[in-house]
Every structure is written in structure tokens, then in C-alpha cells.
Amino acid sequence: MVRKDGTDLHPIATTPAVEDAVSISPDGKFAAYASTAGVYTSNIWLTEIETGHTRNLTNQTGVTGIPESPSGFFAPSWSPCGQWIVFSSDRNTNWTGHDDGIGWEHTQNLSIYAIRPDGTGFREVYNDPAYTHGSPKFSPDGKRIVFYEMTLQDTWDARSAFNVNSMTNQIVSVDFATGTNKIQHTNSSGCKLYPQYVTKDNIGYLVKGGTNEGIRYTSKNTTGISGGMRSPAWSPDGKFVVYEKTDWTSRPLEKKLYSWDPAWEYRFIDTFPNLSPQGKLVYTSKQTSNSSIVTMNPDGSDYKLVFDVDQTNQVDMLGVAQGSAGAFQPSWSYDGEWITFGLGTWFQGRYSSKAWIYRVRANGSDYEQLTGNTTNSGFPSYSPDGSKIVYRVFLPEMGLRVLDLATRETTVLTTERDNLPWFSPNGEWVLFTRNVTDAAQGYFSNYEICVIRPNGSDLTVLTFSAANDAHATWTADGRIMWSTGMWGFQAEAATYDQLFQPYGNIMIMNVDGSNKTMLTNSMWEDSMPLYIPNSFMQ
Known part of the structure; x- marks a missing residue:
């Protein structure tokens, strides 16, 4: 947590696991967030900020999904009254490849769920098996839930540099109590994520990719912000928005990473690394160059290009640029x-x-x-x-x-x-x-x-x-x-x-x-x- 002026930074969760998507309760006493601690699968956790007392809300009988399904829980958000936490989950769904199952990488089938802060009252709020629904947020009066809706294929397209600029999904909301009375709030092109009520009549959201990338609003009277930002979140009064600023600079070779095993130092290397018995490193320069064959010493010295991918004229260089050749x-x-x-x-x-x-x-x-x-x-x-x-x-x-x-x-x-x-x-x-x-x-x-x-x-x-x-x-x-x-x-x-x-x-x-x-x-x-x-x- 940090104050809006950048002061008083202090941690909520600092484990070797993934901690993500924190949401502070309306009274400021609790933090709900997604974490892979303990079981490696993402769950919704609750921490009392003053004492640090922590509990896993979703890793319990009747909430976790069948073992062979993905069973993750993501993006928690509090109700204005503090009595409910909503989130998305792919529990009890299938591992399905993109492009109707032929792809190696999987799509994600999310539904919207709710649970009380004491771990009771778990229920499904909204589900449509043909679509995925994510990043839910309450309306100011707590009566509706807004979230993004997209096809399962679009959960692949949205994270792919090949397709994100051409895909389209919409922002919708439903009645929280019944999951009915679905309203579509947008009707435009582009990948739309992170919706949130800014006022009772205006919803802010992110457009990712394309020529209209940036923060946008359902009200035509609110001016958006163009740019490559991510993960926007608005203050309760709607006057401020905080967001991530992206940087696509490639990691340098040998950059030190977080080490889960204290006996070993984790470092970054490019793809397909292989070490000779003599201690020479070879790899494919996919992230750092044009997918050619490169050798060097493990400390980064004696760098040598031993085979340039373009020298036989057999490879499509457009495919090389896209990472597919x-x-x-x-x-x-x-x-x-x-x-x-x-x-x-x-x-x-x-x-x-x-x-x-x-x-x-x-x-x-x-x-x-x-x-x-x-x-x-x-x-x-x-x-x-x-x-x-x-x-x-x-x-x-x-x-x-x-x-x-x-x-x-x-x-x-x-x-x-x-x-x-x-x-x-x-x-x-x-x-x-x-x-x-x-x-x-x-x-x-x-x-x-x-x-x-x-x-x-x-x-x-x-x-x-x-x-x-x-x-x-x-x-x-x-x-x-x-x-x-x-x-x-x-x-x-x-x-x-x-x-x-x-x-x-x-x-x-x-x-x-x-x-x-x-x-x-x-x-x-x-x-x-x-x-x-x-x-x-x-």
C-alpha cells in the first residue's frame, strides 16, 4: 500500500508466491488479493492490514473446482457495504486450445463469483459457457456488477501481439443479487478490460491495442487518456485514476532474477540454452536478436554469432520478426x-x-x-x-x-x-x-x-x-x-x-x-x- 502522494509505502503480502490484484475494503481494514501461496494455484486471500492475519478464502471444500480443471481465482473486488467480495474464476472448466482446440496454448473460461469475507456464502453470480467474464466491480450502490465479456478465443487473441489490435469485446453488467438484467455498456471495436464505475452513470475501462488504445469512458462527456497504460483503477470519488506504465525494453542477458532456491542464483537467458561439456553456452537469439545461433561464455564474455538465420535464404524473415521462424x-x-x-x-x-x-x-x-x-x-x-x-x-x-x-x-x-x-x-x-x-x-x-x-x-x-x-x-x-x-x-x-x-x-x-x-x-x-x-x- 502507498498513499496517493507516494508516501508511507508498506507491504501487505511478501511471500515467494505470486501476489496480484489487491483490493482494499471500504473501511480500510482488510485487503483481498489473488495469491498462489501454499498450493501454487491462484486463490483469493484476505489479510487484516493492522495485524497481518491472513486466510485463504477459496481453497476450501465446495469452492475449489475439480482437480483436473484449471481452478484459479482472480481479480477480487469489495462491495460498497463490505459484506461481499466478487472475483472471476475458471473452476470446473476445460483446458482448451485456441482456434477450436488445435492450439498448443489454452483459452480461459472465466465466470463471476462472490463470497463473504468470512469465507461463507460462496455462489456463482454470472456464467455463460460460450464467453469469458473478468475483472468484476460493483456499482456505487452495490446492486450491479460490471465486467468485461469476450469469447474464449479472444482470451488468446487479447494476449497475442498478432491479434490484439483486431479483436473486439464489450463491457457488460448484471444485477448482483440475481445475475440477470444484463446490460451491454459499449458497442465499439477494440479489446476492453478493467471496467469500473466512475459514477453511477459512467464506466471507465481500458482499451488495449489498436489505434484507440488508452483509458476510455462510456459517457461521451468524459475525456479519455490515450497511451499504452495498463491496469487502471479509479478512486472512489472518480476524480483520480492510477495505472501501470509499460516498458517493452528487452531484458539484458544474464540479468539477475528472483531466486526461489537460495542455493542458486537465477538469471535470464534467451531461448533454448545449451551448455557444452567445455563450458560454452549456445542459444537461439529470439528475444535479443533475430533467432540466430549465438555462443558465449556463461558470464557473457566471448559473444559470437556462429550462424545467421538469413544466410541460407531458406527462412521467411517476416516469420522471424514475428517469432514464428x-x-x-x-x-x-x-x-x-x-x-x-x-x-x-x-x-x-x-x-x-x-x-x-x-x-x-x-x-x-x-x-x-x-x-x-x-x-x-x-x-x-x-x-x-x-x-x-x-x-x-x-x-x-x-x-x-x-x-x-x-x-x-x-x-x-x-x-x-x-x-x-x-x-x-x-x-x-x-x-x-x-x-x-x-x-x-x-x-x-x-x-x-x-x-x-x-x-x-x-x-x-x-x-x-x-x-x-x-x-x-x-x-x-x-x-x-x-x-x-x-x-x-x-x-x-x-x-x-x-x-x-x-x-x-x-x-x-x-x-x-x-x-x-x-x-x-x-x-x-x-x-x-x-x-x-x-x-x-x-
Whole structure:
């Protein structure tokens, strides 16, 4: 909390979990907020500001949803009388991919709920399964609830840089007591979020993206504010509005991050990092450049561009600029002399575009195309002895393939919808991600972590959540780290910007799937982890 003049800053909740969307009670004694503390799933918590006494309001029988559903609770707001807290939740809904289920990333199906501050009286206020409804706020007299309404697909479009400028949703309200008498307050284009009654007859809200981006009002007599602000909130008298100011400057490499494990220092690195036995780091420069292959020492020194994504003229550079094409998943040979990677178009573009397996010398002096033009080949990994490369193919065939570098013969390892393979450090396993949803119905939104022997035996599924488990990598001692969505969205999906999958937390487990442990707990997409010993940082 802080006073409006910027003084008297003091904390309400300071745990290693995600704390978000705080709302102060009308009498100023309590704070309701969303937090992932304790159970990693977002819940509504209540803290008495003077004493610090805290309780979880929604993690209780009759309120939590079925275990296989997302079951998050978000964006709490107090009634003017202080007797109710309203919020949004995706409890008892499905994990559904965008674009009618074919997308890897999920949509979010929110409804509006209410609960009393003592944890009683939980009830659904409004639900329409075809739409999502979020960021509820009471009218000044406490009789109505205003919130944004959008299609499930729009919860993906609203957080995607590709579609936010062209999507449209509206601001609506309903009677709080009955959930009926629905009124639509806007009828214009644009992505509209964070509605709030400024007066009994005027509602303020945010337009995100497009040419009309900024704070807008339903009353034509109120002047809006143009700009790229986020999360606006109005004072009770409607005279002031506070908001977040965004900054899209990319993080610098090696930036120190919050460390959940005090034994390790967490730092930022670009995508698909891989460490050679000799201590050299390679990665895809997706966030910091044009998705080329770059090497450097783990401390950031000896930076070298070893393969420029544009040098073979095989890649659509517009796709590179949009993040859907490039040189992905570099992998070192054991002797540190070669780096293999996939070059081409990925994500949805893989249905119609090709990709190839390449390798390049670590000094950038020579490169070689290893696969032909019949399929989309990508995400390779060297075997520890440097004799083989495992990679995935996509259309007309599916699955994992193993290329023998000496004979140039290719062996079929799997034929399912598999991806992101990595040889284990001892060469005994291949780690990968498999789609386990019903492909016959066109659903591709649930992936699990698997291992298989290089000869095709001992296939084992290691994860079992209804969400996505993916991007698995090995530690040097043979454990597995991966990114999981099993704890659900950490905030309302539509409120994110340029973030495809805003619920990935990093976990670690043994090769048999035992001892699963959380390594991160943030509201962002944490993925592609890599342990680096201190000896390589000096």
C-alpha cells in the first residue's frame, strides 16, 4: 500500500508466491488479493492490514473446482457495504486450445463469483459457457456488477501481439443479487478490460491495442487518456485514476532474477540454452536478436554469432520478426566442435512450411544441411558420443527420428505427435514431449513429458496433468527439468501482453518421474532452464 502522494509505502503480502490484484475494503481494514501461496494455484486471500492475519478464502471444500480443471481465482473486488467480495474464476472448466482446440496454448473460461469475507456464502453470480467474464466491480450502490465479456478465443487473441489490435469485446453488467438484467455498456471495436464505475452513470475501462488504445469512458462527456497504460483503477470519488506504465525494453542477458532456491542464483537467458561439456553456452537469439545461433561464455564474455538465420535464404524473415521462424534448439556435440539446430518455420506455420536440420562448426566457419525437403524437421539433439542426432518430423509423417552421422541412415524412433527430444547425458534415454489429447477430433492442447530408450523400448510417460507439460531438458546429473501448466493460469489471461502461455512454472524430477519439485512460481512463462556450475562462471 502507498498513499496517493507516494508516501508511507508498506507491504501487505511478501511471500515467494505470486501476489496480484489487491483490493482494499471500504473501511480500510482488510485487503483481498489473488495469491498462489501454499498450493501454487491462484486463490483469493484476505489479510487484516493492522495485524497481518491472513486466510485463504477459496481453497476450501465446495469452492475449489475439480482437480483436473484449471481452478484459479482472480481479480477480487469489495462491495460498497463490505459484506461481499466478487472475483472471476475458471473452476470446473476445460483446458482448451485456441482456434477450436488445435492450439498448443489454452483459452480461459472465466465466470463471476462472490463470497463473504468470512469465507461463507460462496455462489456463482454470472456464467455463460460460450464467453469469458473478468475483472468484476460493483456499482456505487452495490446492486450491479460490471465486467468485461469476450469469447474464449479472444482470451488468446487479447494476449497475442498478432491479434490484439483486431479483436473486439464489450463491457457488460448484471444485477448482483440475481445475475440477470444484463446490460451491454459499449458497442465499439477494440479489446476492453478493467471496467469500473466512475459514477453511477459512467464506466471507465481500458482499451488495449489498436489505434484507440488508452483509458476510455462510456459517457461521451468524459475525456479519455490515450497511451499504452495498463491496469487502471479509479478512486472512489472518480476524480483520480492510477495505472501501470509499460516498458517493452528487452531484458539484458544474464540479468539477475528472483531466486526461489537460495542455493542458486537465477538469471535470464534467451531461448533454448545449451551448455557444452567445455563450458560454452549456445542459444537461439529470439528475444535479443533475430533467432540466430549465438555462443558465449556463461558470464557473457566471448559473444559470437556462429550462424545467421538469413544466410541460407531458406527462412521467411517476416516469420522471424514475428517469432514464428528461425534457428531453434541448438545442441552441442560432446567434443564442443559442432552445434546442431533446426532451421525453418515453426508453430502454426509448420503445417505449410518446411524446416531442416543443420549443423555448424562452433567457430562458425562451416555449416551443413542434414535433412531434405520432404518434411518439417526440427529440434535436434546430439547423442553424448556425437555419432547420432535425434530430431522430430512433422507432416506427412510424425514422430522422432535418429540420424546416424557416419552412415547418414535415419531410424524411426516414434510415430506419434512428439517434439523437443533430448538425449540424456549418459545416452541411455531420449527425453521428449508428447501430445496425449484426441488428435482424431483435432485437439492438440495437452502434452506430457516422456522418456524412451534410443532403441525404441521402455516408453514411459512421466507427467499426468490435464494442462501442458513441455520443454523438458536434462540436468548434468541426469534429472529432468520442464515447464508445467498444471497449476493453471496465474492471472486473467486477457490481461497479459505478448505472452503465449502465461502459466509455465519450472519443475524438476528424477528420470522415473519421482520427487517432482517446484523451482519457480511466477506469473510469467518460465521455461528452458539450465543449471550452470560456478566453475563455468569464473
